Amino acid sequence: MSVKIAVAGKGGTGKTTLSALIVRSLIEEKKASVLALDADPNSNLNELLGVKVNSTVGHIVEDFKKNGAVISSGLYKDQMVEMNLHQSVIEGKGFDLLVMGRGEGPGCYCAANNLFKKYIDMLQGSYDFVVMDNEAGLEHLSRKTTNNVDIMLIISDPSARGILSASRINTLINELTIKVKKTFLIINRLDGPPDERLLRIVKDNGFDGPLTVDNDLQINDTELNCESIFSLHENSISISQIKKILLKIL
Ligand SMILES: Nc1ncnc2c1ncn2[C@@H]1O[C@H](COP(=O)(O)OP(=O)(O)OP(=O)(O)O)[C@@H](O)[C@H]1O
Numbered sequence: 001m002s003v004k005i006a007v008a009g010k011g012g013t014g015k016t017t018l019s020a021l022i023v024r025s026l027i028e029e030k031k032a033s034v035l036a037l038d039a040d041p042n043s044n045l046n047e048l049l050g051v052k053v054n055s056t057v058g059h060i061v062e063d064f065k066k067n068g069a070v071i072s073s074g075l076y077k078d079q080m081v082e083m084n085l086h087q088s089v090i091e092g093k094g095f096d097l098l099v100m101g102r103g104e105g106p107g108c109y110c111a112a113n114n115l116f117k118k119y120i121d122m123l124q125g126s127y128d129f130v131v132m133d134n135e136a137g138l139e140h141l142s143r144k145t146t147n148n149v150d151i152m153l154i155i156s157d158p159s160a161r162g163i164l165s166a167s168r169i170n171t172l173i174n175e176l177t178i179k180v181k182k183t184f185l186i187i188n189r190l191d192g193p194p195d196e197r198l199l200r201i202v203k204d205n206g207f208d209g210p211l212t213v214d215n216d217l218q219i220n221d222t223e224l225n226c227e228s229i230f231s232l233h234e235n236s237i238s239i240s241q242i243k244k245i246l247l248k249i250l
């Protein structure tokens, strides 16, 4: 049975960065097989994991549309779905990556979304861990792209508004009856220990903890050098904090 970790939160709080750090830590600490999922239509998890994206689920949907007549027979369509899945799994060092992407042009992401969900179901049993990076906001929840999660990590910046936003995400998860076994709040990019008032707001909004990750200048460095998270020094503060967080939550 694989353990599915999903990462949610408002824009720019560090979801993708922490997802990549988690993938690296799982590989190094647990020697685990990991499937990384980029569920953000504006995908960039691959950059932090240091791999190129040749195909996304969105591309597959476009191909289906173009070849619609050819694949109208049910059986053939299923075979196409499976064949394309294996072509779109990107192999990294110690992990695989599946990117949702999006269809071309205006309109809805439903088709890419639905196929992505199907692919997740088909794939996840083959890995020890699944780590899902989501787009900002609530849509991945209302569409239920994010579902059947063992551990939901809600990321916030160290601000009162950030915590309130995290709390709204938590409320929505409950309202939509999304299946989540455990939820944790991570306050990211702290400079020093969290303010007492912030801790009070965390508590008042029903979160335990919180778990925290410091503002790590080495992350800025790797980003400016266009390097992946794997080039971060193993003693960097964010790596050691994520490893400690994994020990706590797993
Ligand atoms: N702990 C950290 N220390 C220093 N910089 C960080 C940290 N976490 C994230 N960052 C930086 O913050 C910025 C936003 O991070 P990231 O792209 O991971 O956020 P996001 O929540 O995925 O954003 P989006 O909502 O656009 O998907 C990036 O420049 C990243 O390098």
Ligand SMILES: [Mg+2]
Pocket (backbone or CB within 6 Å): 015, 016, 017, 040, 134, 135
């Ligand atoms: Mg992101």
